[in-house]
Amino acid sequence: MSVKVITDNNTTELDAAKVALLDVFATWCGPCKAVSPIVEELSEEFSGKVEFFKADSDENAELAKKFRVMSIPNLILFKEGKVVSRQVGFQDADGLRTWIEENI
Secondary structure (H helix, E strand, O other): OOOOOOOOOOOHHHOOOOOEEEEEEEOOOOOHHHHHHHHHHHHHOOOOOEEEEEEEEEHHHHHHHOOOOOOOHHHHEEEEEEEEEEOOOOHHHHHHHHHHHHOO
């Protein structure tokens, strides 16, 4: 499974997912670029358990506003369409894996 890209602030698939992780990033953000391959790796590891999405905060300003994203990278974990946890800033693979496992 790969990370699905959200465009035009469309969260239909995200809202329908039982468990989802949303990576809100910007193309100019260094820490965002560093966390992106980790999110890709974890999407494979958690395939079938968690659906992974990413959204460029500059191109999806309404989405960023809706989820109160003030800093990036901003990783938001959802269950049944509700925010259950959030990580802001760079996290290594082990830290993100533990965070996901603790919240799914």
